[in-house]
Amino acid sequence: MHIRPFRDLINDRIALSGLSMLALISFMAIFAPALSDYSPYDYTGQIFSPPSANHPLGTDSMGQDIWSRLLYGARTSLFVAFAVAILSSALSLFIGATSALLGGIYERFWMRVVDAMISIPTIIVMILVAAYLRPSIFLLIILMSLFSWPGGARIVRSQVLSLKEKMHVSAARTFGADWKHILINHITPDLAPIIIAMMIQDARRAVFMEAGLAFLGVSDPMMISWGKMMQQALAFTYLNVWEWWLVPTGLALSLTLVGLSFLGFGLEAAMDPRLQKYKQQRAD
Amino acid sequence: MLQIKDLKVAFGQAEVLRGIDLNLDAGDSLSVVGESGAGKTTLGLCIMGLVTGKVSGEVRFKGKDLLKTSEEDLRRMRGREIAMVFQNVEDALDPVQRIQDQIAEAIHIHNNVTATEVELRAKRLLLSVGLNGDKARAYPHQLSGGERQRVLISMALANDPDVLILDEPTASLDALTKADILKLFRSAIAGRISLVITHDLSLAAGLTEQMAVLYAGRVVELGRTDELLSDPRHPYTRGLIRSYPGMTMTKDLQGIPGRMDHGLGGCPFHGRCTQRIEICSIKMPPLRKIKGRLIACHRGGIVPLLEIRHLHKSFDSCFALCDINLTLYEGETTALVGESGSGKSTLSKVIMGLYDQDQGEIILEGQEVSKRDAAFYSRVQMIFQNPKESVSHRMNVLDAVLEPLNVQKKGDREERLVRAKEVLDCVELPFSDDFLERYPHQLSGGEVQRVAIARALALGPKLLIADEPTSALDPSVQAKILKLLMDLQEKMGLAMLFVTHDIALARKVSDRIAVMLKGQIVEMGATNEVLSHPEHSYTRRLVECAKSYQRNSKEINQRPDRDSNPG
Structure with a gap:
């Protein structure tokens, strides 16, 4: 009985629903130009137009097509999520693992840095920094990564510390294995669920934070973002435009976040053979 | 005359x-x-x-x-x-x-x-x-x-x-x-x-007064009867003694692998000998005097596989091992007994190179071990206490058994597969595809320990260090695993360092016993002698504490009688 993470993923109802939500959003993001005839920046000539054949979700206060803004907003969200997940967990992995393996003053230095960073309330600092810098999407990604790696690094370090003392690592060493073999065959596989969980958490937080910053109006004004769309829509709640402006945007954002959460949950179960046992028992 | x-x-x-x-x-x-x-x-x-x-x-x-x-x-x-x-x-x-x-x-x-x-x-x-x-x-x-x-x-x-x-x-x-x-x-x-x-x-x-050991028409060992019996130096003599049910023997009976073939070229015993080298099948060894005994063996009798001399190890300021001297012979089991914290596991880990030694020499087959490379690990292997932890839970049986072969890059994929099945067969495990794809948590404790033993055997070691190999298993499974280890010893001439705190167990599996206390070996010798006439007070205490369950159950059974008759 091999572990087949992808087959298991498809068999798991929660993971499958998470995956389909993300697939839907990704589909929207990737095929945005094909799905809409209008550029998200262009004035269509009509403001507050209700949904019609031309404009599935109508137009907003600036006469822009809401459907195409929603599609391009998905691109921003997913790109930010993906980039922050990679960057932040790479930082966490590198600093956490090297600290655990090298130890000494190097380890102490980084762990104190982590302590210091964790004690800073990220959101508030981000708002302050963003308010000054008006960051573009790339700067935003870098900023968010810089603020989100410390928690992960601490987890990775403690995991590697305990993993390298595991008996199967000792056993591998008694076969004459070098650190490369041990890192690849023994430590990384055991780290994988944590890294995956970490990445998904980072991604989720990035989506949420990007939307939040945009909502507060402190990110680059030229960026198309669900957060900004919601902020703009909120100004017109007295009209019934919120029905096709605020609700779809909020739904898209929620779908992304919930999709990420579900996927993370499903992946964790699929990657750990010990959890499979319980799953089987539950199925029986 | x-x-x-x-x-x-x-x-x-x-x-x-x-x-x-x-x-x-x-x-x-x-x-x-x-x-x-x-x-x-x-x-x-x-x-x-x-x-x-x-x-x-x-x-x-x-x-x-x-x-x-x-x-x-x-x-x-x-x-x-x-x-x-x-x-x-x-x-x-x-x-x-x-x-x-x-x-x-x-x-x-x-x-x-x-x-x-x-x-x-x-x-x-x-x-x-x-x-x-x-x-x-x-x-x-x-x-x-x-x-x-x-x-x-x-x-x-x-x-x-x-x-x-x-x-x-x-x-x-x-x-x-x-x-x-x-x-x-x-x-x-x-x-x-x-x-x-x-x-x-x-x-x-x-x-x-004297004894000559005859094998396939040749005298293989000749010497004083008492010396020969208490300290056999030719593998065949040892095999004979091991298969003889004497009253002083504590170790389980072991036979000699194979059967006698007459007219073999070279040493007559080489077909059944576990320490044979190339020359053994070519030239007949003469009966010559080696350290006061007449022995016909190219290797000078049973070879010392591992010698440890003046080994020291401390953790920070705490002494873990102090002046350890120990010799392990081919095909023999030395039990290392002592309470927890006496340094038994530390010693085995120092030998394996999981800890560095501070001082002293470790000599493997006559050569000092300076660095532990692939050649060292293919001769010395270890079995750990808890089988389910020593086999990675992310590896199935096949991966686990292949791991040592992959690490040492022995042969190609096909050869490794053949070898893996061979060693699984050795430890009496099936090698059907279904079994090969199982994960440790899908096996019983005894099965996982067998997998761990198969892994250790895959590289064909001569020395096996078993650190409490059965303490996580129930007695019936323990008995089977021990039997397996002894059979493997008989078949392959494995020298074993058997680390245990269970002196009753050590008595059944070991030829020699070394008693450790606070990082030192306080007593060492043939198992039956040490256990029947312990010299060190600590050994005596260990032996007393390890008395059989019969006395304990009697004491418990007697208690109600005593209570019912006050005064």
Whole structure:
């Protein structure tokens, strides 16, 4: 009985629903130009137009097509999520693992840095920094990564510390294995669920934070973002435009976040053979 | 007085004796031991001149070569100068003659005396072996086995021979009769040259000063009987002793792998020897003196695999190991016992290189271990305490068994697969695809430990360090795993360092025992001796605490009685 993470993923109802939500959003993001005839920046000539054949979700206060803004907003969200997940967990992995393996003053230095960073309330600092810098999407990604790696690094370090003392690592060493073999065959596989969980958490937080910053109006004004769309829509709640402006945007954002959460949950179960046992028992 | 030089005997193509050299003076007693078919009886018959095969070499008795002596002269010597007690008590006596007459015949042949004199002497002889007048007039079938044996002895002694050959003299006797006969033998062989042919080591130990171990027509080890039995130096001798159920033996019986083949080139034992090297199958090793013992072995007898000298190890300021000296021999198990925290596991981890040593030398097969490379790990392997943790839970059985082969890059994928299945078979596990794809948590504890053992065996090690290999298992599984380990030892000649706190367990599996206390070895020696006569107070305490469960259960059972009778 091999572990087949992808087959298991498809068999798991929660993971499958998470995956389909993300697939839907990704589909929207990737095929945005094909799905809409209008550029998200262009004035269509009509403001507050209700949904019609031309404009599935109508137009907003600036006469822009809401459907195409929603599609391009998905691109921003997913790109930010993906980039922050990679960057932040790479930082966490590198600093956490090297600290655990090298130890000494190097380890102490980084762990104190982590302590210091964790004690800073990220959101508030981000708002302050963003308010000054008006960051573009790339700067935003870098900023968010810089603020989100410390928690992960601490987890990775403690995991590697305990993993390298595991008996199967000792056993591998008694076969004459070098650190490369041990890192690849023994430590990384055991780290994988944590890294995956970490990445998904980072991604989720990035989506949420990007939307939040945009909502507060402190990110680059030229960026198309669900957060900004919601902020703009909120100004017109007295009209019934919120029905096709605020609700779809909020739904898209929620779908992304919930999709990420579900996927993370499903992946964790699929990657750990010990959890499979319980799953089987539950199925029986 | 009796000299045997390069004695060879062949029956047709089969060489039964392949060059025996022995030298015996008056008063010497030599036991010849070995498995059946080793040529023991043929050797005895050669001296008697009764062998019908093709014989070459010399058997000199009082300067005369018996092999060149005419049958006429031999007949005159047989019985009078060289006598033999034959193997089969049932067949050696004529069933239709009274035993007294049979003995009289033996006297009559060699002595020209009157019939009454002969009868008198026969009666006296029978009396000296404890058979009185009534018995003397009996027929063989009216006597018990022990009595018939006495008759045979008295017959052999009838003419006061110089050389007495006893061929399996007690094979069919019970222990009490054997003890009586043994006493008789002892007085019978005094002052004569005696050759005791037997596979009964306790008989050999009780009767003879010297012992020769015969294997496939060659003497492989020769020395003082007591030394040879307490410290066998040839692998075959050790195998014989291990398969003999002595009362002082604590380790479970182990056999010798394979079976005896006659006419092998090179060392006759090389086919069954676990420490053979190339030369063993090419050249026959001469019997030569090695450290005070005559041994025929190219490797100088059982080799010390691992020697540890003056090993020290401390963690920060805490001493973990202090001046450890230990030698592990090929095919032997040394148990390392002691309470937890005494440094047993630390020692095994230092040997494996999981910890660095502070001082001291570790010598593997004569070479100091400076760095632990692939070559070291392919000779020394370890089994860990908790099997489910020592096998990564992300590896299935196949991955786990392949891991050491992958690490050491042994052969290609196909060869590794073949080897993996081979070792799984060795540890009595199936190697169906279904089983190979299972993960540790889908196996029982015993099965996972077998997988761990298979992993350790995959590289073909000579030394296995077992750190509490069964403490996580229940007793019945433990018994099976231990049996497996002992079988593997028998088959492959594994030396084992068996780390355990269970002294009762150590007693059953080990040849030697080393007792550790606070990082030092306080007592070391043969397991049965250390445990029956512990010298160090700590060992004594360990042994006392490890007494059997019977006493404990009795104490518990007695308690209600005591309570019900106050005052």
